[in-house]
Amino acid sequence: xxxxxxxxxxxxxxxxxxxxxxxxxxxxxxxxxxxxxxxxxxxxxxxxxxxxxxxxxxxxxxxxxxxxxxxxxxxxxxxxxxxxxxxxxxxxxxxxxxxxxxxxxxxxxxxxxxxxxxxxxxxxxxxxxxxxxxxxxxxxxxxxxxxxxxxxxxxxxxxxxxxxxxxxxxxxxxxxxxxxxxxxxxxxxxxxxxxxxxxxxxxxxxxxxxxxxxxxxxxxxxxxxxxxxxxxxxxxxxxxxxxxxxxxxxxxxxxxxxxxxxxxxxxxxxxxxxxxxxxxxxxxxxxxxxxxxxxxxxxxxxxxxxxxxxxxxxxxxxxxxxxxxxxxxxxxxxxxxx
Numbered sequence: 001x002x003x004x005x006x007x008x009x010x011x012x013x014x015x016x017x018x019x020x021x022x023x024x025x026x027x028x029x030x031x032x033x034x035x036x037x038x039x040x041x042x043x044x045x046x047x048x049x050x051x052x053x054x055x056x057x058x059x060x061x062x063x064x065x066x067x068x069x070x071x072x073x074x075x076x077x078x079x080x081x082x083x084x085x086x087x088x089x090x091x092x093x094x095x096x097x098x099x100x101x102x103x104x105x106x107x108x109x110x111x112x113x114x115x116x117x118x119x120x121x122x123x124x125x126x127x128x129x130x131x132x133x134x135x136x137x138x139x140x141x142x143x144x145x146x147x148x149x150x151x152x153x154x155x156x157x158x159x160x161x162x163x164x165x166x167x168x169x170x171x172x173x174x175x176x177x178x179x180x181x182x183x184x185x186x187x188x189x190x191x192x193x194x195x196x197x198x199x200x201x202x203x204x205x206x207x208x209x210x211x212x213x214x215x216x217x218x219x220x221x222x223x224x225x226x227x228x229x230x231x232x233x234x235x236x237x238x239x240x241x242x243x244x245x246x247x248x249x250x251x252x253x254x255x256x257x258x259x260x261x262x263x264x265x266x267x268x269x270x271x272x273x274x275x276x277x278x279x280x281x282x283x284x285x286x287x288x289x290x291x292x293x294x295x296x297x298x299x300x301x302x303x304x305x306x307x308x309x310x311x312x313x314x315x316x317x318x319x320x321x322x323x324x325x326x327x328x329x330x331x332x333x334x335x336x337x338x
Contacts, residue, residue, distance in 0.1 A: 025039065025041065025065060025066040026038070026039055026047070026048075026065045026066055027039070027040060027127075027130070027135060028048070029132070029133055029134070029135065029153065029154075029155050030052060030155075031052075031132075031133055031155055031156070031157070032052055033051070033052055033157060033158050034049070034050065034051055034052060034155055034157075034158050034159075034160065034317045035048070035049075035050060035051075035052050035053075035155075036048055036049045036153060036155060036160055037049075037065070038135060038137075038153055039065060039084065040124065040125045040126075040127055040135075040137055041069070041072060041124045041125075042064075042072055042073065042084055042122050042124070043084070043088065043120065043121045043122045043123065043125065043139070044125035044137040044139065044149070044151045045084050045086050045087070045088055045121075046058070046086050046087035046088075046153060046162070047060040047062075047065060047084055047085070047086035047087075048060065048062075048086070049087075049160060049258065049315065049317060050256060050317065051158075051256055051317055051319060054254070054256060055253070055254045055256070057184065057251065057253045057254075057256055057258045057317070058085065058086045058087065058182065058183060058184060059085045059086070059183040059184050059185050059186075059291045059292075060084055060085040060086040060183070061084070061085070064082075064084055065084075072122070073118065073122040074118070074122075075118045075119050075122065075123045076118065077098075077104055077107065077115055077117075077118055077144070078104075079118075081114075081115050082122070084122075085183040085291065086182075086183060087162070087180070087181070087182045087183070088116075088121060088180075088181050088183075089120070089121075089149065089151065089164040089178060089179065089180055089181070089311070090116050090117075090120075090121070090178075090179040090181060091116075091117065091120070091145055091147070091166070091176045091177070091178065091179060092176065092177035092178060092179040092271055092274055092297050092298070092300065093177070093271045093273040093274050093300070094113045094273075095111045095113060095273060096111065096175075096176075097112065097113065097114075097116060097117060097145070098110075098111070098112045098144065099111060100144065100145060100146050100174055101143065101144040101145075101146075103143070103144070104144075117142050117144050117145045119139065119140050119141075119142040119143070119144060119145075120139055120142050120145065120147070120149050123139065123140050124140075125137040125138055125139050125140075125149075125151070126138045126139075128150070133154060133155050133156065134152065134153065134154040134155075135152070135153050135154075136150065136151070136152045137150070137151045137152075138150050139151075141169040142169075145174075145176070146168060146169060146170035146172075146174045147166040147167060147168055147169060147174065147176065147303070148166070148167045148169050149164055149165070149166055150164070150165045150167070151163070151164050152164075158316055158317050158318060159314055159315060159316055159317075160314070160315040160317070161312070161313075161314055161315075162180070162312065162313045162314075162315065163310060163311065163312040163313075164178055164180070164310070164311050165308045165309065165310040165311075166178060166303070166308060166309050166310075167303075167306070167307070167308040168303040168304065168305050168306060168307055168308070170305060171305050172305065173302050173303065173304050173305065174302075174303050175300065175301065175302045175303065176300065176301065176303060176309065177270065177271050177274070177297060177298050177299060177300035177301065177309075178297075178298040178309060178310070178311035179274075179295065179296070179297050179298070179311075180262075180295065180296045180298070180311055180313055181293050181294075181295050182249075182251075182258075182260060182293070182294040182295070183291050183292065183293055183294070184251045184253060184258070184291070184292050184294065185253065185287075185288075185290055185291060185292065186226055186281055186282050186283050186284075186287065186290025186291050186292050187226045187283070187287050187290060188251055188252060188253045188292060189223065189251070189252045189326055189329055190223060190224065190249065190250070190251045190252075190279060190281075190292050190294060191221040191222070191223045191249070191250045191251075191252075191329075191330065191333055192221065192222040192223070192240075192242055192244075192248070192249055192250075192277055192279055193220055193221055193248050193250070193333075193337060194220070194221075194222060194242055194244050194277075195220070196217055198222070198242045198243055198244050199215075199217070199222065199240060199241070199242055200241040200242065200243055200275050201240070201241050202215050202238065202239070202240045202241075203238065203239050203240075203241075204237065204238050205237035205238065205239070206234065206235060206236055206237055211227050211236070212227060212236050212237075212238055213225060213226060213227045213236055213237075213238045213281045213283060214227070215238065215240050218327075218330065219330045219331075219334065220334070221330055221333070222240060222242065222279070223326070224238065224240070224279065224281040224292070226281065226283050226287075226290070227283050228283060228285070228287065229283065229284060229285055231285065232284075232285040232286075234284075234285070235282060235283070235284045236281075236282070236283040236284075237280075237281070237282050237283075238280070238281050239278060239279065239280040239281075240278065240279045240280075241274070241275040241277075241278050242275055242276065242277040242278070242279070243267045243275050243276060244267075244275075244276050244277050245264050245265070245266070245267070245276075246264050247260075247261070247262050247276050247277045247296055248260065248261050248337065249277060249279070249294040249296070250333050250336075250337075251292070251294060252320060252329055252333075255319065255320040255322060256317060256318070256319060256320060257316070257317070257318040257319075257320055257333070257336065258315060258316075258317055259315065259316040259317075259318065259336065259337075260294060260296070260313055260314075260315055261313065261314050261315075261316075262296050262298075262311075262312065262313045262314070263312065265298065265299055269299035269300065270297050270298075270299065270300060271297070271300040274297040274300075275297060276296065276297055277295065277296055277297075278293070278295040278296075278297065279292065279293070279294065279295065280292065280293035280295065281293075296311075296313065298311040318336065320332065
């Protein structure tokens with residue numbers, strides 16, 4: 001009965017949101033230099049970013065973007081998970097995703113690391129305000145995580161300004177950090193500029209005596225070498241954790257650079273299970289669907305009732321010089337980051 005009541009509550013929240021202002025399919029912001037696309041109806045997820053008229057840098061299946069409402073994901077944590085990839089926001093740490101609720105005691109007891117809160121990630125968001133170059137979105141209040149997200153996307157010149165705030169909607173203090181996750185293809189070149197001591201750990205998630213993606217450090221950059229499995233039944237997965245003060249992640253896709261920057265945060269403010277910058281790679285037998293996650297973690301806070309925390313990033317989208325060799329791209333990136 002409690003489970004049914006919770007799902008009904010979420011549905012009611014979603015209906016209230018859409019009654020205030022109908023959600024839209026893909027919303028595009030463009031200024032002639034760059035363009036981005038957002039889906040308010042599914043978690044306010046950012047699914048497209050590129051130079052104007054160019055290929056999407058982000059990993060996202062465009063066939064999902066304008067689908068009919070009945071095909072959109074359910075806010076039930078037990079429903080099949082459907083990902084839209086692109087740029088998303090999660091709460092941090094992953095091990096605490098389900099500890100603040102009682103509707104799903106199995107998830108709570110296990111400190112389950114999946115799924116992410118569906119109210120924050122796939123429920124429809126209300127459009128608070130929208131102009132030619134900016135959109136602000138509001139999530140429903142989550143009965144699971146006890147927070148409500150506000151997301152803002154703004155473009156100016158060749159830059160995208162992204163922010164997510166999380167407001168405590170309960171009458172008790174809750175503790176969270178924010179986690180920005182940007183997904184590109186698993187065979188794109190992605191670089192983390194850092195010194196050699198920044199790597200805290202590099203985890204591999206597949207079993208058996210098979211080749212896994214190699215994490216390399218060269219010319220001041222960490223980067224994974226994608227690795228193709230020899231069987232359709234095998235997926236290569238790895239994740240690196242970096243302690244950096246001034247985080248930057250750079251990705252290169254179809255002669256376009258995506259440079260992600262964020263503010264300096266003392267590493268002691270990040271939850272001890274996490275690091276400021278993380279890089280995840282997943283390679284399968286079908287390269288088109290592979291992904292890399294360019295992740296930034298933000299400070300972990302005790303949030304008083306009614307209070308909020310915020311995470312911000314600035315993206316630069318730049319044309320490349322036509323280079324395709326990884327080593328040459330490292331030199332090009334060094335020039336860009338000077």
